[in-house]
Amino acid sequence: MKEKKQKKNRFKIVVNEATGETSGCKIIEDTETGINYLYHYDNFGGGLTVLIDEDGEPVVAPEK
Numbered sequence: 001m002k003e004k005k006q007k008k009n010r011f012k013i014v015v016n017e018a019t020g021e022t023s024g025c026k027i028i029e030d031t032e033t034g035i036n037y038l039y040h041y042d043n044f045g046g047g048l049t050v051l052i053d054e055d056g057e058p059v060v061a062p063e064k
Contacts, residue, residue, distance in 0.1 A: 014061075027051070056060040 015027040023042035036059040051059040
């Protein structure tokens with residue numbers, strides 16, 4: 001029987017902050033590209049957007 005390869009998660013949560021009882025924000029990093037996204041959620045749903053720097057470029061995680 002073949003062994004299953006451990007699948008690496010593409011996305012990881014870098015920051016997870018509650019802003020209320022049922023709302024909050026998360027910063028999510030794409031581990032393949034390093035690009036960071038902001039996800040905000042509340043009772044009415046959620047939204048996702050790329051984080052940008054002062055030059056309008058996507059925020060990229062520093063290489064390790």
